[in-house]
Amino acid sequence: MTKAIVLGGSRGIGKAISDSLKTIDIDVFATSQKDIDTSNLNSVKEFLKINNETDILILNTGGPKPKPFSTVTEEDWNKYHNQLFLGFVTILQNIKLNDGGYIFLISSNVIKEPNEKLIISSAYRAAFSEVFKVLSKEYAQNNISCINIAPGPINTDRTQELIENVEEFEKTLPMKRLGKPEEIGNFVKAIIENDIKYLSGVTINFDGANSNYIF
Amino acid sequence: MTKAIVLGGSRGIGKAISDSLKTIDIDVFATSQKDIDTSNLNSVKEFLKINNETDILILNTGGPKPKPFSTVTEEDWNKYHNQLFLGFVTILQNIKLNDGGYIFLISSNVIKEPNEKLIISSAYRAAFSEVFKVLSKEYAQNNISCINIAPGPINTDRTQELIENVEEFEKTLPMKRLGKPEEIGNFVKAIIENDIKYLSGVTINFDGANSNYIF
Amino acid sequence: MTKAIVLGGSRGIGKAISDSLKTIDIDVFATSQKDIDTSNLNSVKEFLKINNETDILILNTGGPKPKPFSTVTEEDWNKYHNQLFLGFVTILQNIKLNDGGYIFLISSNVIKEPNEKLIISSAYRAAFSEVFKVLSKEYAQNNISCINIAPGPINTDRTQELIENVEEFEKTLPMKRLGKPEEIGNFVKAIIENDIKYLSGVTINFDGANSNYIF
């Protein structure tokens, strides 16, 4: 049976992906903080001792709370360097993806439009996106597709925390609403279900026509 | 019944999309050159007299044969300005998209990496991609999603014509093969079937990890 | 003596470039509408009969007035296709750039962030930017540098027309002011004066840190 590991699978977008994959007869391991904490490399390594092989891998993790640049400490940088970059790197260096598999990275639209409030996320998610792009070419040789999804404003707990007045904010969006986590969940499921492999090495904005830049 | 118009639906990627959509109970009008010739604005206008409303629209058309810049004539520019830009513009100015619908543009990876041989396509497909991006915001208000798919090397008659030695070329690709038109066909189908609406205003490379630029 | 042709050299950014180049002992032909009208291909061809060779070429022209997409006529599209695209193409197909020369394209930030109001400019300036990118590689062989400058909000008559309340608008800008045409003029001059040739095939945002996208 096809096996999927969904990091951060207990809530938000991770949970939605997890739920979607379960509908198509995939054996899903939706991890929570207690299974693996990507900000802690020891936790990552422990996890990898047991989970060292999969067909589908969803690289997904929350970001830090907003913090102005001038107040970010060395400790903060190092913590999120682990959480948003080095944890994922360590996973990819140690896990075996089975031929014909998929890796989805759930990054963020801040990689294209870095954001003052989310400056830590902007930096490290972009850094990992570079690594992921490079690796997509190697994985391609084993028919493994690497897809970077860069969500815009999606209706998660985190967005509810970040945005002061969600209802007012929604009025400013082209679709007059936040995206639904299930839309991303179903997107991931649909790619896999339809065995679409040539979609790889790509970053896909998922933002309801909200961004202004052309590509 | 949901209605789809697939331009250039008789061959290549257009046909694949057409075939995929038919599998999910959509009433598909797969046009051929005799139904509408987007290089001829009169033909476009005639077509629009009868076909002035749809749920799903696939903007798809072949490009010109390779021609070095210095030899492209004023007539050539104007012809392909019609075929790759003004024909599509005229359609969008005159056709009604029903609420909750979809517009897919099949452009090309040359919009991000313009190509000496395909300089005409590079220019006009990019021009229309700009228009399409702008309009995605208006269409969003009626819950209509606009998705620009930018295919790389896909196995169509046209690619077979453009590439001298296809077999050798395939060896240079990360996936060691051309993309299958059905992969794009199924992708389009999957988006619609799963009612994924928040994917809009986006350009999606579909190139099997072949491109090198990060976004 | 080094020769420069500055299209649209009688006002705005074109005039500023023209004025800057004159300070470094360059023989500048700053054209006005009566010398060449790029929206009229016959005018372009007449101009080229006499001006068929230069060391430095500045491709610069105003754009159309804002017009909503639904009201743009076929005549409008064709007119600005000439003015913003085909006129420049015709020039590059027929003028000889001397070895070691420079071509500067003054495009606009709308090529990266297409704009509802300036949809015509967005489309055709992007189209020409694609052509210009392709040609930069050919020109490089003769040590000719091609530089695309994409200005943001610069203090020209046109900006004053486009923006309702300039003073209020300036407060929203990172630098709290519009750019000065002389900044672009001096930039162009500085590149030439210092014989910087390896800056080529590049699009340079010139917008006072106003854009949000990373590249």
Next chain:
Amino acid sequence: MTKAIVLGGSRGIGKAISDSLKTIDIDVFATSQKDIDTSNLNSVKEFLKINNETDILILNTGGPKPKPFSTVTEEDWNKYHNQLFLGFVTILQNIKLNDGGYIFLISSNVIKEPNEKLIISSAYRAAFSEVFKVLSKEYAQNNISCINIAPGPINTDRTQELIENVEEFEKTLPMKRLGKPEEIGNFVKAIIENDIKYLSGVTINFDGANSNYIF
């Protein structure tokens, strides 16, 4: 007298910038490894105790030797996280840029086209470019311009090391040569000398028309 700090100013591009700035009566501190080692945060902090204010700052540092992804160790990641990211961050958090000043970041074309061999550089230089973009908006308020220069193949010791047969490689380049460090040096000088401030928040490819992507 205007003061400039040029990191990595003893060789390559840093030295060329240093040399150029000295020609226009700027008081240049061209640092070498013994003044500040950005891979060592203690060294950075020591440096900042004495050098805590400047008019012009050039953020420049070499990258790691090529290393395949699978062999990069946790120690490597952390070292270059310091050298290419956290060192620069620490500097910007602690140094005072005088109003009307300039910060130039010398990054690399790998931020747009990440590279298997230079995967570490690709990641961390991109990460810092995100931070730099965000900060450009804050600095703009004090009329300080932030310019990210992304060099392609420039004739430095490092390039000579990285490329096996430089002469053969040069034949593949559009300009048939590597870029000269002085071209970047003079570019930086020219911007400052001409008081061009509105060029900010921008990433400038400096690659002799070598890249293929449009922006």
